[in-house]
Amino acid sequence: MKNISSKLPNAKTTIFTTIGNLARQHNAIDLSQGFPNFEADSKLMRLVTKAMSDGYNQYAPMFGSFPLREAIVQKIKALHGKSYHVEKEITITVGATQAIYTAITAFVNQGDEVIVFKPAYDCYEPAIAINGGVSILVEMNGDRFKIDWEKFRVRITPKTKMVIINTPHNPSGTLLSKNDMLALQQSLLGTDIILISDEVYEHIVFDDLTHESVSRFPDLASRSIVCGSFGKTFHVTGWKVGYCVAPAELMQEFRKIHQFNVFSVDHPTQRALAQYLQEPKHYLELSDFYQKKRDYFINALNQSSFKVLPSQGTYFQLLDYSALTDENDVSYAQKLITNHRLACIPISVFNIDQKDNQKLRFCFAKTQATLKKAINILNSLK
Incomplete structure (x- = not known):
């Protein structure tokens, strides 16, 4: 067993796991990972249940x-x-x-x-x-x-x-x-x-x-x-x-x-x-559904210290925090969790040589109540 040769010798724990664990530890509002915190259409749920009842289980x-x-x-x-x-x-x-x-x-x-x-x-x-x-x-x-x-x-x-x-x-x-x-x-x-x-x-x-x-x-x-x-x-x-x-x-x-x-x-x-x-x-109305969430999120940050360039697609919004601090994005993202209980993803981890452009990624596929809490924290940062 001492001679195991790893196919990914340099692989580390992903930023999603690292941030997710830290967010749970500090009970932070989680706008990091890309998943909604609201339920899917009940009609779709019922269709799955019906398919099970109809015998499509093999x-x-x-x-x-x-x-x-x-x-x-x-x-x-x-x-x-x-x-x-x-x-x-x-x-x-x-x-x-x-x-x-x-x-x-x-x-x-x-x-x-x-x-x-x-x-x-x-x-x-x-x-x-x-x-x-x-x-x-x-x-x-x-x-x-x-x-x-x-x-x-x-x-x-x-x-x-x-x-x-x-x-x-x-x-x-x-x-x-x-x-x-x-x-x-x-x-x-x-x-x-x-x-x-x-x-x-x-x-x-x-x-x-x-x-x-x-x-x-x-x-x-x-x-x-x-x-x-x-x-x-x-x-x-x-x-x-x-x-x-x-x-x-x-x-x-x-x-x-x-x-x-x-x-x-x-x-x-x-x-x-x-x-x-x-x-x-069911899919054609999705853009309008998420644009309302994007617009709510970014419009509420108009008076914040963050630079906002509206997302063109996905349910992610980048925020430039360079007016707030010179701190690198990984450190600042961790500080947002530990000091302010808000989780996001630093962008440098996706860049060549972890180049830091002082941008953070926030997921707005969240309920209005969750987004409002996050907005209040972001607007308080000076």
Whole structure:
């Protein structure tokens, strides 16, 4: 046992666990992790119960329940104009994280390079490392975290196997525009590079902006595995149900890993989601629902010492605290918990070399009462 060789020798406890433990220790208001503190639609709950009563309690098909796959394919066609084959080009997964991990495992081999835009959600790079790949990090610029596409193109080499994008973007709350997607598409023309598009916040977009799914762009769609999450969309992150769509030749390889990894996903939940998706308002009204929460949160901070650039999507809002202190963001986030009983996530942990831009991420997927308590604390800081 002394000769164990770790596949992730430098892996540490995630910031989410660290902050979460500290928040519980100090009974802090928790705006750190990305999950709602309110219940999902009771109709959806009843549909799950009914599916159990109707006997859908054994293994679902490995690809996913047909009615759910069909409902997702119809949704994508209606929203983005792209038709995916219900049998060959969609798989239901245990959340989007499993979809991303499985996609990386299916295609990344020893020495392959994968381009990741930073700041980035923390599940990408460990999965690349486990599979022997090399993460090539490209920093996003400015308060709106824009991608310099010339800088990106320089990082493409003969070893580049994959690129990972995330829009709407966690942790910044920004979107990739149509021009961004066209620039990415042009950059990858003539290559065999695979694209993973993490679109888990696809239905949470503000100020009449548009979520530019990879599925809208023919060449990108032809090389992409697009990942989504019902947990984010329907306030049920604990259910861990997601999906991915991809061209048949990519999905075939994806499923080879998926079948030996999880095989299938919770069956009654899939049946319930398939029925719930029949009413498009359940996801089409989500942007308005969360924009009201975003607007309440940021408008109440107008007279605070924080600099606020409104989130364009997701249910996260960044706050710049540079007018308050020169303290680094990890230390300041911990102090907010211990001194003021308010938890958030420091952004430096997602940056290249933990670069500190003095920004904190707050989740506003909370009840009005919770947000009001948090706002009172933030407004008191001078």
